[in-house]
Amino acid sequence: MSRHYAHTLSDGQSIRIRLKRSAKKNLILRPVSRDTVSINVPPFVSHRFLAQWLTDNEPLLRRTLDQAPTAAASADTLPEWIWYQGVQTTLSVHSGNHIQIRSSEILLPEKEPAAQLTHLRRFLHERAREYLLPRLEHHARATALIPAATALSNAKTFWGVCRHTTGIRLNWRLIGAPDYVADYICIHELCHLPHPDHSPQFWATVNRLTPHTQAAETWLKAHGRELFALG
Missing domain, CATH: 3.30.2010.10 (Metalloproteases ("zincins"), catalytic domain)
Known part of the structure; x- marks a missing residue:
């Protein structure tokens, strides 16, 4: 039976740990998603030991997360706003051919949503x-x-x-x-x-x-x- 725990990385990112006890002597990490890893641990491993192990082995933990498949951004819609240099910035459409940035607004050329997304990311x-x-x-x-x-x-x-x-x-x-x-x-x-x-x-x-x-x-x-x- 698996149990789930939260773990905070050194940069403040919160991830989920799917913990499973097994008879194997080694700790085994597997990627689940970009914010979740599965870890098999021996029955005798304590939560305190595991928490310290996760901290000490953060590079391995990050590499494991990086191996997980990631969901692609939706090509159907854009968000109403994004963060831009610390400001919640509204996404709007205008008749021009180029992206323009105002104080709290980004103006996008009129295109299909997928094309707007590609243009904005670039x-x-x-x-x-x-x-x-x-x-x-x-x-x-x-x-x-x-x-x-x-x-x-x-x-x-x-x-x-x-x-x-x-x-x-x-x-x-x-x-x-x-x-x-x-x-x-x-x-x-x-x-x-x-x-x-x-x-x-x-x-x-x-x-x-x-x-x-x-x-x-x-x-x-x-x-x-x-x-x-x-x-």
């Missing part, structure tokens, strides 16, 4: 490239933590990833988040260069370099899912 991805990567490079220079490269990702389960060999990749959907959230993710990933874990030393470095850890994680926990409104 537009926001380019805005993310112009907005997020310079911020990341600025923080890299300011902290003297220089990644091998910088790029965007289309990941479904994490906001950023840092590897010594390939550099840092930021989720393009962070174009929807407030400045302080984007800055926090940049610094969070940069701090993985000297600390490729979530050890106390890692968090001490993060908190020394940004005052926004708690506020950013709180915002992502409340609104992170909404950044995926376009798929």
Whole structure:
């Protein structure tokens, strides 16, 4: 019989754990969806041990989530609004040929919904490239933590990833988040260069370099899912 538990990742994202006791001696992870994993554990494993194991093995947990199939964005309708740089921004239609951004409104050309979705995603991805990567490079220079490269990702389960060999990749959907959230993710990933874990030393470095850890994680926990409104 399976039981379900909530678990919070280091960036504030909440996921579900489908727990099943089995006679096998090893813990076995399997992806279920982009926010749910199944884990088989021996009968003697306590909830406290499991919670600590999930924290200590977050990279493995994220890789498992990333293997799950993801639902495609609907081609039939667009949401009424999306987040854009921390502002709830209404999506409207206009007669022009190009996307226009106003203070709290994005104007889309008249097209079929699927074409509007493709156009808007492409537009926001380019805005993310112009907005997020310079911020990341600025923080890299300011902290003297220089990644091998910088790029965007289309990941479904994490906001950023840092590897010594390939550099840092930021989720393009962070174009929807407030400045302080984007800055926090940049610094969070940069701090993985000297600390490729979530050890106390890692968090001490993060908190020394940004005052926004708690506020950013709180915002992502409340609104992170909404950044995926376009798929």
